[in-house]
Amino acid sequence: MNPKISSSYTLVFSAILIICHAHSSNKISSPGDFLRDLNGTRKGDNAKGLIELKKYLAYLGYINYDNYPANSIHVNDDFFDDVVESGVKEYQNFFKLRLTGFLDQETVNLMSKPRCGMPDNLYNFSPGHGKVHRSISARYRLVRAWPRDKRNLTFSYSLDVTAAAKVPMVAALLKWSEISPFRFIITHVYDDGDMKIGFKSRDHGDGHPFDGKGGILAHAFYPPDGRVHFDADEIWAAEVRPGTMDIYTVALHEAGHILGLGHSDDPNAVMYPHIDYGQARKPFGQDDINGIRALYPNN
Numbered sequence: 001m002n003p004k005i006s007s008s009y010t011l012v013f014s015a016i017l018i019i020c021h022a023h024s025s026n027k028i029s030s031p032g033d034f035l036r037d038l039n040g041t042r043k044g045d046n047a048k049g050l051i052e053l054k055k056y057l058a059y060l061g062y063i064n065y066d067n068y069p070a071n072s073i074h075v076n077d078d079f080f081d082d083v084v085e086s087g088v089k090e091y092q093n094f095f096k097l098r099l100t101g102f103l104d105q106e107t108v109n110l111m112s113k114p115r116c117g118m119p120d121n122l123y124n125f126s127p128g129h130g131k132v133h134r135s136i137s138a139r140y141r142l143v144r145a146w147p148r149d150k151r152n153l154t155f156s157y158s159l160d161v162t163a164a165a166k167v168p169m170v171a172a173l174l175k176w177s178e179i180s181p182f183r184f185i186i187t188h189v190y191d192d193g194d195m196k197i198g199f200k201s202r203d204h205g206d207g208h209p210f211d212g213k214g215g216i217l218a219h220a221f222y223p224p225d226g227r228v229h230f231d232a233d234e235i236w237a238a239e240v241r242p243g244t245m246d247i248y249t250v251a252l253h254e255a256g257h258i259l260g261l262g263h264s265d266d267p268n269a270v271m272y273p274h275i276d277y278g279q280a281r282k283p284f285g286q287d288d289i290n291g292i293r294a295l296y297p298n299n
């Protein structure tokens, strides 16, 4: 081959490789896809798909290889090392499963379910005090409150939100008004919304890519950020229907993050992170009510 042509081929090929690499490093897969073959895997195992499990656990804040420099060689491989074991245990601990440290059936079943993309284990914040006062029965987590003079929140939609989707979204906000001091007011200027609601797909520029259908459903950033993103690759419905995801149910959960609540480990709470397709709508649990009262104690 002519050396000139060869070198331009090499250049193009390298560019493609770089693009592919950049793409793959910021891509996560739905656990329904990669967990299928990982049932029973444990520390010391090499199994295809473990790299996807690592990305999933890191995405949800369960593992961080930066804290384990000695294990850094395993960041991008399919080896079940100590870091994965500790992450699996943390996950089991949050959800009150048996602390086996391996991918037992119960853990795989729960992980395979769709869920919110916000991390579970967050530092618990207490308004007005340095210390957290959680009773034994409290299973909510408080992340950050809106300032005292901010009780009217405006919300806006990006252009991809249909009229049919807006109805259950507004209903979810009204529901929070019943148990919190907040009022929600629509604004038609997208950038003016305290809450900015939209449907996004895969990598959409905020550092928290979606994973296609299944797995991660939505995320919402804590005060004062206010962005709420629904994964556009899910099959959304404005009512509860088998095989679809109910917009109201997910919007109710995400609005809890907008008000400053983290995840609850109480399966009866709206703020519990996992949800099933076609799942019946949940009323607020006592844990949600206790959480919002603890976050805004004086109104």
Ligand SMILES: [Zn+2]
Pocket (backbone or CB within 6 Å): 116, 117, 118, 253, 254, 257, 263, 273
């Ligand atoms: Zn959530």
Ligand SMILES: [Zn+2]
Pocket (backbone or CB within 6 Å): 200, 204, 206, 208, 219, 229
């Ligand atoms: Zn997003």
